[in-house]
Amino acid sequence: MTSSSPESFLPLKPIQIGILDEAEPLKAVATWGAIGAEAVLTQCYPVHISLFHQSFDVVAARLEGLNYAATLQDHGIRVLMVRDLLADALTPKTSFKKEGVISAMLKKAKAVQDQYNTRVQDSNDLIATLVEQDITRYGEEKALSLNQALSIDPQLPLGNSLYGRDHMNVLLDARVVSRMAKDIRRHEVGLYELIYQQHLARHKTITIPSDETFEGGDAYIHNGTVFVGVGTRTTLGAAVSIYQDLKPQLEQYGLKFAIVEDDNPFGRSFGEQQESMHLDTFSNPISRKEIAVCVEEAQRRKIRFLNTVNGTTAISNGLGSFIDYLEKTEDNIAVISEEEQKGFGCNFLLKGENPDGDCTIFVPLRMNTETNNQLERMGKKLVYTNLLESTKGYGATHCMTGQLLREV
Incomplete structure (x- = not known):
């Protein structure tokens, strides 16, 4: 399985739920998957808002997330990759243009860094690179709609969505x-719920x-x-x-x-x-x-x-x-x-x-x-x-x- 084949993770039928003991064999999970520019924007905020322990390489973390999901699936565990499924679930908006979405994200990143006197090295290049990777993965319309939903529409970007147990x-x-107790995490729950409602059994x-x-x-x-x-x-x-x-x-x-x-x-x-x-x-x-x-x-x-x-x-x-x-x-x-x-x-x-x-x-x-x-x-x-x-x-x-x- 490779990170270029997200369809490999799509569920074939609704997933049953149930846990009677944490030690019983694990059969099905949800992970965020291919983290994107939302995590770069999140790093622009000070720690007490972002909740991030320290700055990190989001491009490398993206590959880690994909490899982790693949490892779980290689061990016989069904995996819902929530970010991939969101790209399919959100209604694509043909009015979005790549340059406009990237420009809005860069503007937001600059405004936040100026407000809090923070600096994320190469943030502009990272945001553009990660949006391009999403376009390759999902197609342009879906990728732009996804980035709009994760980074532009919410007041605070949803970079913490990576931690998929908390929802x-x-x-x-x-x-x-x-x-959720923290402002930056509250909006994540609704997006995860959208996927759970579509892919879990009653x-x-x-x-x-x-x-x-x-x-x-x-x-x-x-x-x-x-x-x-x-x-x-x-x-x-x-x-x-x-x-x-x-x-x-x-x-x-x-x-x-x-x-x-x-x-x-x-x-x-x-x-x-x-x-x-x-x-x-x-x-x-x-x-x-x-x-x-x-x-x-x-x-x-x-x-x-x-x-x-x-x-x-x-x-x-x-x-x-x-x-x-x-x-x-x-x-x-x-x-x-x-x-x-x-x-x-x-x-x-x-x-x-x-x-x-x-x-x-x-x-x-x-x-x-x-x-x-x-x-x-x-x-x-x-x-x-x-x-x-x-x-x-x-x-x-x-x-x-x-x-x-x-x-x-």
């Missing part, structure tokens, strides 16, 4: 639609109340429990709402529901908030009863369980830290150092545990040698995806992947 989360047989969706926020990286199902992170991106009220919607299914499957709570998230610096923004940035299952975790962050987080008492949702107190709980319930814990956690050591993607117990993990970076060596000592097979540029935004294989279906 939703499949829990049991329901899909929770995210309500399923239950859960919406978050308008005064709450939830992001997909803040939840997973592991070892008989639905865990939801509560911190800077996901509110307690959102977690309670999800619990109440899932309650019949929790009873059906005999699952518990817990929050992993930072009770003072905004008492931390912006950088510290980013480093542990979601549950999957500091913890990640590696089999049915094994987990990788950064102990320092897990010690800070408190675990509380939700139950229904006399028809009212009750939240437990005084159960200790997340790491205290894991030490009692897990067969093995892979301890991830703070240094490697900050380098996305926890943010890998588990392909799943086979009936014979074998586990394959898609690892974002080779440089996290302590983490990678530990996982291999625990018997895990590592597939290196080499996301050197993509991870400089703020996320890795787990953040970049919207998981849709896991089943034995």
Whole structure:
């Protein structure tokens, strides 16, 4: 499979959804795919707006995204490449001219850099190059409509769309639609939803109340429990709402529901908030009863369980830290150092545990040698995806992947 054949990724039939455990074999996902000029424009903003960790080579990240999707498909996983599908789904506007769209993007890039006194090296050339690559990939009308929708129409460009887990989360047989906490990410959800509505089989969706926020990286199902992170991106009220919607299914499957709570998230610096923004940035299952975790962050987080008492949702107190709980319930814990956690050591993607117990993990970076060596000592097979540029935004294989279906 090559990056010049996007049709290879188009779904042949609607995709079923469902996840009962993060360790079950992964069958279908969504990724952004061929990131484009929207990420160059996003880098023109200061970090507190862009949310990007550092500047990165978008042309190289584009190839990484395509290769990553191909790697997943080579491992038997169905892949929805959302950006490609958007190019097909958006109504082409024949009135758009290449020179006009590129000119509008360059004007926006200059205005933003002048306003915030930021500089993106060779931004004009990069934008023009990436638009041309889109034209080659999609045809001119579709490419121009796509770039208009991602970079010009929204007030803030949608470069963070690369991190495709955050727009939703499949829990049991329901899909929770995210309500993003940060301005630059809110408009992404509607575009992802357009594709999900077209390409997923009928399923239950859960919406978050308008005064709450939830992001997909803040939840997973592991070892008989639905865990939801509560911190800077996901509110307690959102977690309670999800619990109440899932309650019949929790009873059906005999699952518990817990929050992993930072009770003072905004008492931390912006950088510290980013480093542990979601549950999957500091913890990640590696089999049915094994987990990788950064102990320092897990010690800070408190675990509380939700139950229904006399028809009212009750939240437990005084159960200790997340790491205290894991030490009692897990067969093995892979301890991830703070240094490697900050380098996305926890943010890998588990392909799943086979009936014979074998586990394959898609690892974002080779440089996290302590983490990678530990996982291999625990018997895990590592597939290196080499996301050197993509991870400089703020996320890795787990953040970049919207998981849709896991089943034995």
